[in-house]
Amino acid sequence: MMNVIIAAKFLRSPKKLSFDEPKVASLALGAVALVLAATFGLGWMIRGADGAALAEMQKLRTELDAQRVALDAARSEAQMEVNAIAARVGELQAQANRLNALGERLTRVGKLKDGEFNFGELPGQGGAEGAGDMPSRELLASLDALEAQFDHSGNQLSVLEALLFDQSLEADAVPAGMPAPGYISSGYGGRNDPFGRGRAHHMGIDIDANTGDPVTAAAGGVVSFSGVRNGYGNVVEIDHGNGYTTLYAHNSQNLVRAGDVVRADQQIARVGSTGRSTGSHLHFEVKLNGRQVNPRQFLQKARG
Numbered sequence: 001m002m003n004v005i006i007a008a009k010f011l012r013s014p015k016k017l018s019f020d021e022p023k024v025a026s027l028a029l030g031a032v033a034l035v036l037a038a039t040f041g042l043g044w045m046i047r048g049a050d051g052a053a054l055a056e057m058q059k060l061r062t063e064l065d066a067q068r069v070a071l072d073a074a075r076s077e078a079q080m081e082v083n084a085i086a087a088r089v090g091e092l093q094a095q096a097n098r099l100n101a102l103g104e105r106l107t108r109v110g111k112l113k114d115g116e117f118n119f120g121e122l123p124g125q126g127g128a129e130g131a132g133d134m135p136s137r138e139l140l141a142s143l144d145a146l147e148a149q150f151d152h153s154g155n156q157l158s159v160l161e162a163l164l165f166d167q168s169l170e171a172d173a174v175p176a177g178m179p180a181p182g183y184i185s186s187g188y189g190g191r192n193d194p195f196g197r198g199r200a201h202h203m204g205i206d207i208d209a210n211t212g213d214p215v216t217a218a219a220g221g222v223v224s225f226s227g228v229r230n231g232y233g234n235v236v237e238i239d240h241g242n243g244y245t246t247l248y249a250h251n252s253q254n255l256v257r258a259g260d261v262v263r264a265d266q267q268i269a270r271v272g273s274t275g276r277s278t279g280s281h282l283h284f285e286v287k288l289n290g291r292q293v294n295p296r297q298f299l300q301k302a303r304g
């Protein structure tokens with residue numbers, strides 16, 4: 001038997017509660033068991049959740065490791081390609097430096113005007129393909145093409161260098177000989193305008209020739225212009241590197257491009273009647289230091 005005395009202000013006198021002892025003990029035991037069970041249960045639940053999370057994390061870590069390995073492989077592969085491209089760019093840079101130095105030297109020694117040379121245009125660009133990452137293979141291929149272009153320019157420069165510095169070729173650079181088969185139909189200087197607009201100064205000579213006849217370089221040099229020019233139609237201009245330039249106009253077709261090195265007597269165009277022309281003929285001009293001179297004085301000259 002267990003007696004509990006409860007004393008409180010609101011009670012007039014302390015109250016005595018009597019419990020049956022086994023009943024209390026069993027109640028207390030029950031309460032303790034409940035608390036323990038709850039604690040264990042919660043603990044077990046927490047530990048279980050933890051375990052699942054750990055397993056999940058382990059799985060993620062494994063996946064991450066796999067991805068890291070793949071990424072490393074991709075990175076090293078990309079790096080190899082980047083290295084290949086960097087090496088190629090380095091080569092191109094070295095070539096460009098060499099070409100620039102050579103070009104400067106030629107411009108200085110050959111007394112060529114700055115910016116007069118165009119060592120071949122780059123291949124045409126553009127197209128209908130959509131934008132996107134350029135496959136490295138394609139990039140390398142375009143670098144190869146660029147390299148070939150550099151090689152071409154380099155070779156041209158080398159030939160030009162020989163042309164300008166080799167004394168035996170020097171005589172070759174003075175215009176000589178007829179640039180087209182035919183007779184001189186119109187001389188240099190004052191003449192009646194062929195279009196009936198009075199007197200005009202003729203800047204060159206006209207050589208009567210048939211459409212398609214070969215137009216040949218009057219001397220060795222580098223093509224400084226090839227294209228259409230107002231009045232002249234299709235025109236080729238050659239810089240001979242010693243102050244002389246020659247011009248060939250009204251061509252039906254130009255066969256050389258700016259930057260091409262040409263030898264004396266090499267065919268550069270076909271006779272035509274493009275531009276301001278009354279019929280098939282070659283209009284031929286010679287300039288010395290940028291001013292037109294009478295070409296006739298050169299046409300009879302024999303080449304040395």
Ligand SMILES: [Zn+2]
Pocket residue numbers: 186202204205206282283284
């Ligand atoms: Zn003319």
